[in-house]
Amino acid sequence: MNKLDVRGMACPLPVVQVKRALESAQGELHVLLDDGAPRENVKRFAQGRGYQVHEEPLEDGFAFTITGPGATAAREATPAPAAVAGPTVMLIGSDRMGDGPEELGRLLMKNFIMTLLDMSELPDRIFFVNTGVLLAAEGSEVVETLNELGNRGVEVLSCGICLDFFKKKETLAAGGVTNMFTIAETMLTARSVVRL
Structure with missing residues (x-):
């Protein structure tokens, strides 16, 4: 399982870091992140690309387990739409x-x-x-x-x-x-x- 800690990062860095990790990750990605906008933005980003997001509250934020093929494979298989x-x-x-x-x-x-x-x-x-x-x-x-x-x-x-x-x-x-x-x-x- 790949791990990523984006707690304390200002917008839009949590989404950017998760995007990069998902592009290179094999299997699950475990992400530690702050509540509020980072949680909402990362969740929307991952789900919008076909990933499953399991979230677990922590004392100092949230832990996401992101799984699934996402849209990366589909984008590689078919040309990007105009x-x-x-x-x-x-x-x-x-x-x-x-x-x-x-x-x-x-x-x-x-x-x-x-x-x-x-x-x-x-x-x-x-x-x-x-x-x-x-x-x-x-x-x-x-x-x-x-x-x-x-x-x-x-x-x-x-x-x-x-x-x-x-x-x-x-x-x-x-x-x-x-x-x-x-x-x-x-x-x-x-x-x-x-x-x-």
């Missing part, structure tokens, strides 16, 4: 739209997000970074809209480092937490990226 086949991604980097007055910018962003519910085609994922994460936290006027988008199949994800910076992780009210590795990987394989 970027055209990837998801449609929206990257929202601010709680307001445009460079004008703040009040107007916040109103425009609110109206834009609420208007998405009326669109016939929705993005597959919406990533919130920087002050954009404030839109997914308690007190935001668009939390209900973001949760409805989630119910319609849109993956709503906020940057964990950004949530920590603004002290909003505990008040996240829409979607889940992600990391920069997942954001970068998704954008590089996306069919299209809409940046606001």
Whole structure:
């Protein structure tokens, strides 16, 4: 069994280290990691690639046993799909739209997000970074809209480092937490990226 300790590592290093270990591992991978974003991100990463994740709580975090073939073998056997086949991604980097007055910018962003519910085609994922994460936290006027988008199949994800910076992780009210590795990987394989 291969062992990896990623406790104390800042985002996105836990996911990056697990990815590297899975690419070279034979059999099971045993990972020690912190609770919170590292636990959620590594679990989502591994399961998204077809691995089974067994988790066990520890006094100082969690232990994961990751097993299964994952998607590595399948990727090697078949050529990578063209970027055209990837998801449609929206990257929202601010709680307001445009460079004008703040009040107007916040109103425009609110109206834009609420208007998405009326669109016939929705993005597959919406990533919130920087002050954009404030839109997914308690007190935001668009939390209900973001949760409805989630119910319609849109993956709503906020940057964990950004949530920590603004002290909003505990008040996240829409979607889940992600990391920069997942954001970068998704954008590089996306069919299209809409940046606001």
